[in-house]
Amino acid sequence: MKAEKGPFEMKKIVLVGAGARALQMYAKPFVEELGEYVDFCGVYDINPMRSKQLSEECVNVPVFFDFAQMLDTVRPDLVVVASTDHTHHTYIVGALESGCDVVSEKPMTIDEHKCREILEAEKRTGRSLTVAFNMRFMPYAARIKALLKEGAIGDIHHIALDWYLDRSHGADYFRRWHAELEKSGGLLVHKSTHHFDLVNWWLDSRPREVHAFGTRKFYGPTRQERGERCLTCGYKKILRVRLRYFAE
Structure with a gap:
């Protein structure tokens, strides 16, 4: 159930990637600082043990073992991509085509072809992609x-x-x-x-x-x-x- 907090609407968010950047920059702030605005609903990583460790540090957020299954189960508003660089385009395009907006850790992707694939998906779906720069x-x-x-x-x-x-x-x-x-x-x-x-x-x-x-x-x-x-x-x-x- 979505709840409104002033001018903000609580968003269901899932996280792809469970490494140090994903944990420190996204997962922990979701549960420790942004709880009234963020409904942190799931995490997925190709390494299930790493996902479980992140979950244990973040109020036992649900762990998923398949990206598509996570999207189908949660129906998130926003997908945060913090996996290894060469996989960004896979999750970004998949999320956009599932009707989700996306925030991706920099760089957006690693080469021209993957970049064009992402931009075409964003235009085709009408969903938005934001690239985060922690510096x-x-x-x-x-x-x-x-x-x-x-x-x-x-x-x-x-x-x-x-x-x-x-x-x-x-x-x-x-x-x-x-x-x-x-x-x-x-x-x-x-x-x-x-x-x-x-x-x-x-x-x-x-x-x-x-x-x-x-x-x-x-x-x-x-x-x-x-x-x-x-x-x-x-x-x-x-x-x-x-x-x-x-x-x-």
């Missing part, structure tokens, strides 16, 4: 937006954004599925999506022309191999000495 909610990004809107530095005529990945956060992308081009579209899709969005959002503008270039200086085929695992790496004794020195 907009980081305090420093929001503060920059506010300062620019206040005119703190006057009119903007040019902007250049350089972004360098360190060997801590940057290394994460090469330990998970993000390192596989067919799953992430590469970092110019998965990571740089944030940067194009931030510039557009900060300036409230859209580019006339876009180009990008990059290289791998540390990760990639030119990197010196030092062992697949720490236990088999010939440099582990040297690293232990250096770590002990820095710790002291």
Whole structure:
């Protein structure tokens, strides 16, 4: 049963994906902060154990083992897609064609063909798709937006954004599925999506022309191999000495 809360109407929402992003950015806020507006009705992930773990942390939201079955059973108003990037188009198109609106974690998808498939489905069904960019909610990004809107530095005529990945956060992308081009579209899709969005959002503008270039200086085929695992790496004794020195 739907209930109205002031100008808002409570919406039935289901979640696709049960990883860390799905849990922290969507599932927990649904039950801990947005309960009067959101009826969190189900979660689906290809890994059923992960879905069960998310459910246990979120008031035992129903777990489904089939995406289509979840849509047929719940009849949600909104489907949130937070699965791996290369699967986004499957769930987005399926949800739109089932009469649901969709919120998808960035990037919307990983290549041109999947993008066209999504846009055609949105036009054909008349339902809406919103792509979420979590970096907009980081305090420093929001503060920059506010300062620019206040005119703190006057009119903007040019902007250049350089972004360098360190060997801590940057290394994460090469330990998970993000390192596989067919799953992430590469970092110019998965990571740089944030940067194009931030510039557009900060300036409230859209580019006339876009180009990008990059290289791998540390990760990639030119990197010196030092062992697949720490236990088999010939440099582990040297690293232990250096770590002990820095710790002291």
